[in-house]
Amino acid sequence: MLACELCDEYFDTHTHKPECLTCGHTYCFACISTLLERFGTKICLKCPDESDDECEEILCCRKSEPSGNMMVPEIKRQLDSATQTCNWLSTYNTRPELLPDGTSWTVTDHADGQQAIASLLHKRMPKHLMVISTHTRPIFELRNVIAGIAAQNVGNICLMPMASFWRELQSMMDEDIGTIITEFGDHLVDLYGTPDQILAHSNTGKCVPRSIGVRLASHKDVVRCTALAEPIDDICCLRGIPSSTGCYLKTIKKICRWHFLDLCNIDLDWMFEIVSCSMTSDNSCPNLVLPRDKLTHDGVKRLFETLSKWRSTYSSQVTIYCEPQSKLMLSPTSEKLKCAELSIFSILQWKSELTGKRSTCQRMF
Numbered sequence: 001m002l003a004c005e006l007c008d009e010y011f012d013t014h015t016h017k018p019e020c021l022t023c024g025h026t027y028c029f030a031c032i033s034t035l036l037e038r039f040g041t042k043i044c045l046k047c048p049d050e051s052d053d054e055c056e057e058i059l060c061c062r063k064s065e066p067s068g069n070m071m072v073p074e075i076k077r078q079l080d081s082a083t084q085t086c087n088w089l090s091t092y093n094t095r096p097e098l099l100p101d102g103t104s105w106t107v108t109d110h111a112d113g114q115q116a117i118a119s120l121l122h123k124r125m126p127k128h129l130m131v132i133s134t135h136t137r138p139i140f141e142l143r144n145v146i147a148g149i150a151a152q153n154v155g156n157i158c159l160m161p162m163a164s165f166w167r168e169l170q171s172m173m174d175e176d177i178g179t180i181i182t183e184f185g186d187h188l189v190d191l192y193g194t195p196d197q198i199l200a201h202s203n204t205g206k207c208v209p210r211s212i213g214v215r216l217a218s219h220k221d222v223v224r225c226t227a228l229a230e231p232i233d234d235i236c237c238l239r240g241i242p243s244s245t246g247c248y249l250k251t252i253k254k255i256c257r258w259h260f261l262d263l264c265n266i267d268l269d270w271m272f273e274i275v276s277c278s279m280t281s282d283n284s285c286p287n288l289v290l291p292r293d294k295l296t297h298d299g300v301k302r303l304f305e306t307l308s309k310w311r312s313t314y315s316s317q318v319t320i321y322c323e324p325q326s327k328l329m330l331s332p333t334s335e336k337l338k339c340a341e342l343s344i345f346s347i348l349q350w351k352s353e354l355t356g357k358r359s360t361c362q363r364m365f
Contacts (some may be wrong), residue, residue, distance in 0.1 A: 108128035113145035246277025
């Protein structure tokens with residue numbers, strides 16, 4: 001790909017749009033604007049000794065913003081789609097093996113994403129497409145993977161961005177997920193993010209997601225969560241939320257899984273209150289997902305004792321999903337309570353349980 005001679009950034013259709021001068025040198029719009037605004041330079045830096053009135057005039061004209069026509073949504077979408085396709089094609093060192101048409105595809109890393117896009121470019125179409133990024137196997141450049149798939153007009157993509165969903169602190173990943181929801185939300189069948197990110201998508205009037213996963217980091221997030229449309233399958237609780245959170249969310253029916261990150265013994269009372277307050281006749285004791293838990297043997301014993309008491313009221317089995325090295329995995333299981341390894345396979349199982357709601361991939365036109 002071609003790059004600007006001044007900043008070495010690749011040319012694109014936005015701030016790094018290429019601008020060719022009459023002298024033959026090409027710079028990006030951002031560099032030309034910077035030269036004009038900061039240094040008052042009105043001549044080509046590669047031709048400092050030449051007096052070129054036409055070149056100076058072109059540089060002065062470029063001080064204004066790009067034409068409004070550049071931002072027409074359809075034109076922008078087509079340009080971005082073509083650029084994304086070229087980017088993906090240029091990254092192939094060898095031709096990847098194509099995926100079979102009409103089957104379920106699972107993307108768990110960048111190489112899988114390349115393979116899926118190459119297959120789509122060859123007019124192959126999956127029956128179901130899942131993209132899963134976890135804390136142990138985060139997908140490199142997840143936004144570009146989704147963009148490459150969406151560029152082929154594929155809809156009903158099941159995206160499970162658990163690497164971001166399970167982060168204890170806010171990071172760039174959260175902004176990336178917000179960008180993905182904003183740019184490609186109409187291509188996604190499931191939305192996982194903050195309440196504000198999901199509400200922003202809902203306010204656009206685009207397609208309603210099949211299921212929702214909400215990450216709660218503050219009391220404000222809890223209040224905003226009550227404004228979301230059902231169903232909410234997954235709720236991730238960070239330590240900043242109040243123990244009364246369950247009372248706010250008890251009207252939400254059928255919460256499938258509560259996620260608690262880095263759970264310690266001292267967090268158990270907080271977790272118990274949140275989950276117990278949400279339990280109603282319509283919303284029985286849900287499954288627990290405990291990434292990176294730090295429970296001791298005493299904490300594990302107390303957790304099992306409390307859940308066993310809750311289970312005496314309900315007939316269905318409770319599953320605790322945890323890391324392979326967790327002390328929870330060493331605990332005996334029963335008909336009402338079991339532990340399962342938290343893995344890509346278990347996440348696939350969560351979605352396979354939605355058989356009646358599972359959406360088939362389709363081309364969007």
